[in-house]
Amino acid sequence: MARLSVDNVSVHYPTPRGVVHALDKVSLEIASGDVVVALGASGCGKSTLLGLMAGFQRPDAGRVTLDGATITGPGADRGVVFQDDALMPWLSAADNVAFGLTLQKVGRSERRERAEALMRQVGLAGFEDHRIGELSGGMRQRLGLARALANRPDFLLMDEPLGALDALTRERIQSLILDIWRGTGTGIFLITHSIEEALFLATELVILSPRPGRIVRRLQPGFARRYAAGESARSIKADPDFVRAREDILNAHFAYDEEIEHAAH
Amino acid sequence: MPPIELSVAEEVALQSGRPEPVRYRAPSAWRARLPKLVTVLGLLTLWELVSGFGVVSSLFLPAPQQVLTKLVEIATTGFMDATLWQHTEASLLRVSLAVLAALLTAVPLGVLIGLNRTVSSAVDPLIEFYRPVPPLAYLPLIVIWFGIGEVSKVLLIYLAIFAPLVLATGSGVRRVEQSRVLAARSLGACRWQLVRHVILPSALPDILTGLRIALGVGWSTLVAAELIAAQRGLGFMVQSASQFLVTDVVIAGILVIAVIALVLELSIRYLERRYAGWAH
Numbered sequence: 001m002a003r004l005s006v007d008n009v010s011v012h013y014p015t016p017r018g019v020v021h022a023l024d025k026v027s028l029e030i031a032s033g034d035v036v037v038a039l040g041a042s043g044c045g046k047s048t049l050l051g052l053m054a055g056f057q058r059p060d061a062g063r064v065t066l067d068g069a070t071i072t073g074p075g076a077d078r079g080v081v082f083q084d085d086a087l088m089p090w091l092s093a094a095d096n097v098a099f100g101l102t103l104q105k106v107g108r109s110e111r112r113e114r115a116e117a118l119m120r121q122v123g124l125a126g127f128e129d130h131r132i133g134e135l136s137g138g139m140r141q142r143l144g145l146a147r148a149l150a151n152r153p154d155f156l157l158m159d160e161p162l163g164a165l166d167a168l169t170r171e172r173i174q175s176l177i178l179d180i181w182r183g184t185g186t187g188i189f190l191i192t193h194s195i196e197e198a199l200f201l202a203t204e205l206v207i208l209s210p211r212p213g214r215i216v217r218r219l220q221p222g223f224a225r226r227y228a229a230g231e232s233a234r235s236i237k238a239d240p241d242f243v244r245a246r247e248d249i250l251n252a253h254f255a256y257d258e259e260i261e262h263a264a265h
Numbered sequence: 266m267p268p269i270e271l272s273v274a275e276e277v278a279l280q281s282g283r284p285e286p287v288r289y290r291a292p293s294a295w296r297a298r299l300p301k302l303v304t305v306l307g308l309l310t311l312w313e314l315v316s317g318f319g320v321v322s323s324l325f326l327p328a329p330q331q332v333l334t335k336l337v338e339i340a341t342t343g344f345m346d347a348t349l350w351q352h353t354e355a356s357l358l359r360v361s362l363a364v365l366a367a368l369l370t371a372v373p374l375g376v377l378i379g380l381n382r383t384v385s386s387a388v389d390p391l392i393e394f395y396r397p398v399p400p401l402a403y404l405p406l407i408v409i410w411f412g413i414g415e416v417s418k419v420l421l422i423y424l425a426i427f428a429p430l431v432l433a434t435g436s437g438v439r440r441v442e443q444s445r446v447l448a449a450r451s452l453g454a455c456r457w458q459l460v461r462h463v464i465l466p467s468a469l470p471d472i473l474t475g476l477r478i479a480l481g482v483g484w485s486t487l488v489a490a491e492l493i494a495a496q497r498g499l500g501f502m503v504q505s506a507s508q509f510l511v512t513d514v515v516i517a518g519i520l521v522i523a524v525i526a527l528v529l530e531l532s533i534r535y536l537e538r539r540y541a542g543w544a545h
Binding site: 054055056073074075076078079080082084086087088089090099100102103104131132133147148151 | 442444445447448449450451452453454458462463466467469540541543544
């Protein structure tokens with residue numbers, strides 16, 4: 001069982017108009033089997049938080065640790081899924097999925113085999129030899145997910161992976177994320193500005209406020225576990241409990257300003 | 266007000282109450298190429314007429330057939346102690362050596378420039394200083410330093426190719442999408458793997474564009490390079506033919522130089538389509 005901890009972390013950037021506190025004394029823990037979702041409007045430091053966990057940047061104060069050891073850089077034990085798919089357009093779909101395996105010098109036939117299995121898992125069987133330019137936005141995100149899974153990481157870090165997708169595709173991939181979570185038990189950290197998405201996916205939901213980026217509320221919604229137990233996504237989202245939780249978050253944290261609107265565009 | 270005239274089809278459509286469907290016709294490839302063909306054929310005809318009716322002395326403008334015959338002659342028996350093939354080979358060899366040397370040096374330096382601000386600002390004044398200077402202007406200096414041998418000729422072409430290739434590679438590397446670099450790092454890429462698997466393929470479209478421009482510049486510089494006491498080469502052939510007023514060889518040589526330039530251009534375009542098609 002792996003554990004990723006963010007302990008009392010602060011990050012600030014100097015700007016011409018003074019110091020911006022992207023994160024201010026944020027603490028957070030993700031263990032295998034958790035889906036921790038960070039919900040917040042733009043500018044609340046969500047992406048900074050993910051960058052720290054991924055090892056893309058270091059905190060100015062506090063510690064980010066993986067099983068007790070300080071994270072000093074990116075590593076194959078933490079798979080990252082980006083909002084813009086960040087795929088390599090000169091490679092075929094299968095070669096993109098196997099990118100991490102190529103870096104580890106895994107042989108060609110084993111690479112192909114594992115890429116095919118992963119693409120089946122994310123619902124892209126038959127698209128192995130397609131070029132990236134031929135795939136839709138949703139397919140590209142599925143591919144990004146498969147690529148991150150290829151290294152069998154302990155954690156999946158997802159930075160608004162569904163932000164640019166249409167509503168229907170979004171719903172399908174939300175379910176796919178939970179299917180993968182149920183199947184692998186990987187710890188997931190996901191960033192979103194959609195309240196509904198956060199409620200549906202999270203086993204632990206943290207709401208961040210912007211400038212300074214702080215955690216203002218923590219909830220443990222049980223909807224992801226209900227999905228894992230077999231209930232359909234639609235019936236969960238139509239459940240009065242779900243609707244009430246959604247309205248509650250909206251009114252308590254986002255209704256007072258238009259920030260969420262900004263975040264959505 | 267005059268009555269509006271209707272075509273038969275429109276009349277029929279009106280009477281039957283059904284509008285004639287407007288069919289979209291894609292412009293055919295032939296239609297687009299026709300003007301080009303007309304221009305080329307027109308020029309050839311004009312050439313034929315002007316030389317055929319003796320408007321201009323054949324000393325200055327030989328007839329097309331005469332040039333063609335001469336082309337065959339220099340291809341078989343040769344001109345200035347070498348056949349057309351040997352002249353072409355000498356020129357192509359010089360350009361190839363220069364291109365190879367430029368690829369081996371300019372691409373790595375371009376990558377460094379793109380990745381490292383310090384290297385970039387250190388190299389920048391050097392390149393920006395000599396890049397706008399026409400090769401013919403520094404040719405005398407090269408001759409003083411390196412003599413009139415092959416080294417000077419290849420060096421002149423190399424210098425002309427080097428700058429555009431370094432600049433294109435550098436800007437290609439700078440434009441690499443940051444999220445791709447982060448993605449590769451999170452998948453376990455080390456520094457060298459980043460360059461090999463992300464940065465070079467990302468920058469390849471820019472490198473090829475740079476190479477296309479560089480080859481154009483290099484081929485143009487060739488004639489200048491072969492002015493330095495060469496015994497062989499297309500530039501030398503044209504140059505010495507002009508000194509003896511052998512106009513048909515001059516024109517034949519110019520045509521061969523043009524055809525090779527076209528072939529080079531088309532092959533780089535093919536490479537662009539084949540290996541950098543994803544960028545377009």
